Amino acid sequence: MEENIAFVRTQFLPADEAPTNDKSAWGWARRNLFASVGDTILSVVSLVVVVWFLYSVINFLFIHAVWTGDNRTACTTAAQGGSLPDGWHGACWAYVRDWSTQFMVGSYPRDQLWRPILxxxxxxxxxxxxxxxxxxxxxxxxxxxxxxxxxxxxxxxxxxxxxxxxxxxxxxxxxxxxxxxxxxxxxxxxxxxxxxxxxxxxxxxxxxxxxxxxxxxxxxxxxxxxxxxxxxxxxxxxxxxxxxxxxxxxxxxxxxxxxxxxxxxxxxxxxxxxxxxxxxxxxxxxxxxxxxxxxxxxxxxxxxxxxxxxxxxxxxxxxxxxxxxxxxxxxxxxxxxxxxxxxxxxxxxxxxxxxxxxxxxxxxxxxxxxxxxxxxxxxxxxxx
Known part of the structure; x- marks a missing residue:
């Protein structure tokens, strides 16, 4: 009885293209952030939220912050050109600077500060x-x-x-x-x-x-x-x-x-x-x-x-x-x-x-x- 070999391929399949090995930043982003439509939507939304949050934080902590001053008037108010919606400036680092010694050593006598510093x-x-x-x-x-x-x-x-x-x-x-x-x-x-x-x-x-x-x-x-x-x-x-x-x-x-x-x-x-x-x-x-x-x-x-x-x-x-x-x-x-x-x-x-x-x-x-x-x-x- 003659063996049926009709299912056997007589020609080799064409070679597939070599897999890409893109190690660039865009290649990493495409694999991890934009691999599908859902990933792309989530990545874009997350990026918008992060950018908005970072902008707000940087704006409050650095751009509109007050670095020098002798009292609260340095950080106030709408009449003096406050930058925030309620009329106040950003972070009041002048206050932190004024209280810096207390933040470090409390009420330790100021003429004895060399001791904790040592x-x-x-x-x-x-x-x-x-x-x-x-x-x-x-x-x-x-x-x-x-x-x-x-x-x-x-x-x-x-x-x-x-x-x-x-x-x-x-x-x-x-x-x-x-x-x-x-x-x-x-x-x-x-x-x-x-x-x-x-x-x-x-x-x-x-x-x-x-x-x-x-x-x-x-x-x-x-x-x-x-x-x-x-x-x-x-x-x-x-x-x-x-x-x-x-x-x-x-x-x-x-x-x-x-x-x-x-x-x-x-x-x-x-x-x-x-x-x-x-x-x-x-x-x-x-x-x-x-x-x-x-x-x-x-x-x-x-x-x-x-x-x-x-x-x-x-x-x-x-x-x-x-x-x-x-x-x-x-x-x-x-x-x-x-x-x-x-x-x-x-x-x-x-x-x-x-x-x-x-x-x-x-x-x-x-x-x-x-x-x-x-x-x-x-x-x-x-x-x-």
Missing amino acids: IAALFVVLLVPFLIPSTPRKGLNAILLLIALPILAYVLLLGGWFGLTYVETTLWGGLMVTLILSFIGIVVSLPVGILLALGRRSKMPIVKAACVGFIELIRGVPLITVLFMASVVLPLFLSPGSNIDKFLRALVGVSIFASAYMAEVIRGGLQAIPKGQYEGADSLGLGYWQKTCLIILPQAIKLVIPGIVNTFIGMFKDTSLVSIINMYDLLGIVKASFGDAKWISPVTPLTGLIFAGFVFWLFCFGMSRYSSFMERHLDTGHKR
Whole structure:
């Protein structure tokens, strides 16, 4: 029987054109923004909205903003040629300039400003090499930054020693308070959080129960409650006549709160370590602390860097809640400035809040970018 091969093609198909590999900006836009009619409509509408929004923001912040002036009349009104529909100019940066010292250090005595300036300079000088992985003498750098600098800052900023004028912490404020609270909170919460995480995974029932109880209790209440307890309730348990500085209470409250959250972040990293790492350390005859500090913890911390930095960022922003105990950080000082009769105007609050938001964003964005850098630098085998 003759085989039917009528379905078999006797000629080759013509070759297709080579796919285009347009890597230009227009090529990217055509693939991602204008690939179809629907994509084109959404892209055009989104572009119009973004342009309109950016124009309004730039117009308010820069083009029609007021940069110099002695009082609110510099930023006002229709009779003086205001550029906005209600007769006012754009952002009143003259007000921010006039309040800049208060925004930075609060009511700290003006004749003693060299003290916070010196501490800020030392902080930058020690922090920059600490953040660069290739810088030598990391141990000495860490001791100076994390131990020596806080002690020096306490002595220098508070005064009362070595002929320095005593400055009550109630006069501290602004960005100085925000940075001190967040920096001390970071320095304290990381080691305490590590100990709490290890205690929660401990096989000793009492230690485990204590750590679990502490973590769940602190994580179960808002930071405002912790600050309120530290400021109002704690003095009730002290002997009559005893008193704890209000700023110190805020430091303790913020550090305790951050430590509980940090413990859970670290515990997640510890649980991600394969069992073989523990068995390998045991086979080398290492003790518990040698195994933990030399093998387990370095790997666990590397895995949870995003979570650690996220906790730091959250703590940095939460320092604004210390206003509940009458401590004025940057945001608290900005809000207090709204009542200044010299600068009161419809654009003053918005300008102040934009300034405070930009400062918070700048620090948080910096921590986020450094976190990404460290992830890439320490990525030795977990990249997917």
